[in-house]
Amino acid sequence: MSIMAILDVREIDQTFVSFVGIYMKWEDPHIFWKPCHFGGLDKMRVPADMLWKPDLMIEEMIEKDKAVPNAFITINSNNLVEYVRDLMVVSTCKMQVYKFPFDIQSCNLSLKSIGYPEDELKFEAIENSTVVTEWTRQMMRNQFEWLFISMTVKNTSVRHFYQNKNVIIYTITMRRRSALYIANFLVPILFFFGLDLASFLISDHGGEKLSFKVTVLLAVTVMQLILNEILPASSDRIPLIAVYCIGMFGLIMISLLETILVMYLIEKDSASKEKKADKNRSLSEDYGDKQGNYDGDVKKWTHCACVCNVSDEPPSVLLSVAKEDKRSQLMEESNSLEKLPDELSEAVKALSLFLSRKEERKPDYWTKVAKKLDIIFFFVYVTVSALFLVVIFSVWINAKYE
Template identity: 55%
Template sequence: MMLAGFFFLLVLTAVDGQPSAAMCSYQDVLNYLNLTSSNELFSMTRPVKDYRQPTKVTLEVLLYAILDVKEIDQTFVPYVWIFMIWHNQYIKWDPNKFCGITSVSLPTEILWKPDLTIEEMTEKDKAPPSPLLIIHSNGRVVVQNDQVLVSSCRMHVYKFPFDTQSCTLSFRSVVHSVDELQLDHKYSSSEATNWSREAMRTQYEWLFIDMTVTNKTVNTFGMQQDMIIYTINMKRRSVLYIVNFLLPVLFFLCLDLASFLISDSGGEKLSFKVTVLLAVTVMQLILNEILPSSSDKIPLIVVFCIGIFALMMLSLLETILVMYLMEKDSASPDSEADEDQNLSEDCNKHGKAKSQSSEGEKKKWSQCACICDVPAEETPNILLKSSGSQLTEESHDFDRLSDELREGMKILTLLLKSRKEEGKPGYWTRMTKTINKVFFILYVIAAGLFLLCMCFSWTHSHE
């Protein structure tokens, strides 16, 4: 009987003990650790029992998205996840005594946290940080937080829009030296790159290449500190810039080449070239709003625009020169026309002189008629006198007529020559055709060589 009662008592004890083991809570763990918000042991100082022992912090960064890259402001805006892991020597419990509880989440204000800062950060994240952290039974503390960082980044736009940018995020402690706080990373550069590439959600106009992780010791105000640098390498997607900027400028160059088919006689060619030149100027103003003014080298795209602008300006100056020469050539026919007018006036004068000489002959014949009416005894003497004077006057008249005919022939030959020369182009007009041909050939050669040099510079030059 007593043996049966003893076994019955053991069964009751076991049945009563099962519910007590199943009723574990997180608060039991906190009570065991005496972890409260008023306990300064956990929140005031570094969690080490010997101050000479440094706190080792493992830092991991995951690039979740590239939100913006502002060249003119030289800022880089990424969306990152930051993981920090360190060991707290005051936290430790046996999970078997607390129903297998291995981790507990706590408010971040209760425990001490590393005072890490990002050197490149120019604006704090407006979103609130994560309110919780996780403690593990072996004393490990894990904090994970997502942030939108606005950081400074030195932009190298020499090969814009075919450029590759490298922006860094440098983590270090604010007040702790390397003897007190040591930074380390668990994942290598290739693992961090693959991890970020799998988690990447958006890349804006950039293509994420890789992310490198380096650890070094720096001297900050005479104090040695550990620093972890995450370098994010990315390449610009240049298709839209090619379609929206480079190709239109090339099209303007082609239009300027096509303007050589327009006649130089009118002002249409000059106005067309000026319009194309103004269009390139507008493209340069748009480019000025994109590129930063603090770059060490002149970007190749600026050289490209200036070269195209210079070629078009030379073409415009050549058109102005050609129009000036043609205007000069058109001024010489006007003087020739004045000479023709003078010649015609001379012809009119000579015609009047001829009419006057014919009138004189009529008077002479009327005098002869008067002689015929004279009496018979006076006629021989009168006839002799009149016939001698008449012969001398007629010889002089024939000489004058021959001279006038020679002058008339000269005038007619000059008029015929001037009429023939009106149909032929002038000297400067012929010269302008030669100038246009030579300049067009040189223009095409110069434009081709310039474009080849630009392509070579964009593909082979180093920033």
Template identity: 45%
Template sequence: MIHVAFLLLIVFTDGSSSKKVCSYQDVVDYLNLTTDNGAYKLTRPVLDYNHLTVVKLDILLYAILAVIEKTQTFIPFVWATVMWNNERIKWDPTQFCGITHISVPTEMLWKPDLFIYEMIQKDDSPLNPYMLVSYEGEVSSEQDIRVVSTCRMDVHKFPFDTQRCNITIGSAVHTVNEMRLSPFSNSSRATQFTREVIKSQGEWEFLQLCVTSNNFTYGNRQWEQLIYTFTMKRRPLLHVINFLLPILFFLTLDIASFFIADHRGEKLGFKVTVLLAISVLLLILNDILPSMSNKTPLIATYCIVIFALMLLSLLETILVTYLMEKDSASSEKLRLRDELEDKQEKVKINNCNTVEKRRTCCSCICKASDGEKQHELLPVAEEVNNSIQSRESRVLLLILEELKELQKTLNLQLSCRHEVGKFGHWATRINRAFFIFYITTVSLFLCLIFIEWNS
């Protein structure tokens, strides 16, 4: 019985010890993958140089980090997957306990020399140090890349614009006879995956990711390119609140200033203040928009036209104020002339009173003398009467001259008042006509500019 148990123990011990143990290092040793083995990394991994290396590429947009209009720069954060076949790598998974994939350092295998044509700054983010290798020889590399690329932007409809920026990927050395590029996902699938994985959009709303292929020829050689076009729409709310609405509010204040009295200096100072505020907003706009553009941005047209209308309104206010001041100066001259004439009339009246007193005294003297010595002073009385008659005629002539002078003065005053009223009348007519022109022009311009923005 003891011998039977011993035999059974030996059998079970041999069975358990015969179970095979595998590791990834076994596969690496089988393939002879080492950093010193140049067969895997020096040349294109094909057994026959006539064989094409098909590289499958897949790019997903993970975040829109920045879109800088001033420098025409597009900065996305993308997830790139590159797959190709290495004909020198193959193993049987059944010989290695069913191992179908291994991960190896990137410097141990050949990688396609892909680069981004629009990239203007090297990516400093750390790269994934490993690649995944399958038993059939398929190698895949996944990298997250912060791409600083140039993008030709159309800011004509800023801030209601839609931008399309390209990321063009191709090989620097291998032509279409050696390597072909193929998108792993079509446009609809890439758009759907991007919408699922995108985390940050900021000011921009992602719309579509389009994938196209293009051949680039230089000399006698031809290269294949994959073009990923990112379509995104700006969210304009921030710019509307911070820029468009304030300018519209300043325009409304300028229109409301027409109800301020023209003869007061506050109207002119108020318009100058509003014009300076618009100038500050124009300086802010200059920091946003690029220096060169194919078309004049509508927001620049919006600002310049409103600025020009407000400047024209300021000039109209200066003209009306000048006319009103001229009217006031004429009124002041007329008032001073009236006061001077009143003083002259008072002096003349006093002179007339003095003459009358002298006449009365003379008549009294004549009456007294007539009662006492009528027979003695008869010739003297006659002379006195003649002198009195001559004085009366002189007074009548003086009164006639005064009436003529008064008539001339009245005519002059009426002409001056007519001239004074003429300036005020012209100022009122100019103000009314310009107000109608201003309201009509502003309404038509705002309608046209918003229709153009929405088209």
């Protein structure tokens, strides 16, 4: 048997699709003639339905053969019968996707008889594994995504219900072409990670940085969904490419959470500033109201003083002296009340200037904490990410094939 084309390897279904050629040869004692009696004819082709053929089957085959059957069989003058059969085989194959897309797969094709036991029909390989491998390489037409490495052959006997059957097991070893997966999957995720690192240069004020990080996280999620459609769910171990995607997703998500925390701290300072501004505004309004009240009081006292001045009639010397003393006292009080708003205004201005200078000397506390946290997180983030990538790629390269 030889492999003429590796058509497809479906990881999600764990099936191997190949086009194989099977060459069979056996002796039939009823077929014999002397070529000299027939003009030197030593072999001929006859319809395949006229002679007996081995009931050969491939044990791993799960779909009916779709190739055109060979309608002829070759007979030789020395009892030898030859038959070539081409098959498009869809067979089961357990995939080892731990190192995907740098994986090497080995699939078996087991040839055996359907009804004959081992003592009635026995199969033997014509050549050894080395010759079969070279023969397959010469006949290989298409390889597509997979590169053929080697093929081994082993003859064994298996117990099938109540009888032993002879089986020839061909093991096809092939390696995946990983360049396309590197360019379309691994490198784009690294680019997304680079964009996440570059997002630290975006200002934390506003929502641009947060929306950018969310977009990058959604892009990595889309790549994970694509990967989920490729890899089988029945894998024994988590593939390294899945660990790689989960690690990148986790790092970007932690970076997103850190951005949310930084924005919360900055917003906390902004809220406190607005609260102080509202408080100062209310104080200024209260001061304006009080100043208006003081002006009213001054007008009242002035009006009273003027009334006393107009209604002063000297019925006697003692009464005129008392009224003059009272008028002078009222005038002094009104003058002191007129000076009071000016003094309060100067005191408020001095207090506001003192508080503004104090705020200039002392920056916002939570904004300062947020900036320090962002710088420390950036260096820790880069260090952890570099260690993760070094470890995952070293394990990827050095992992052993099962």
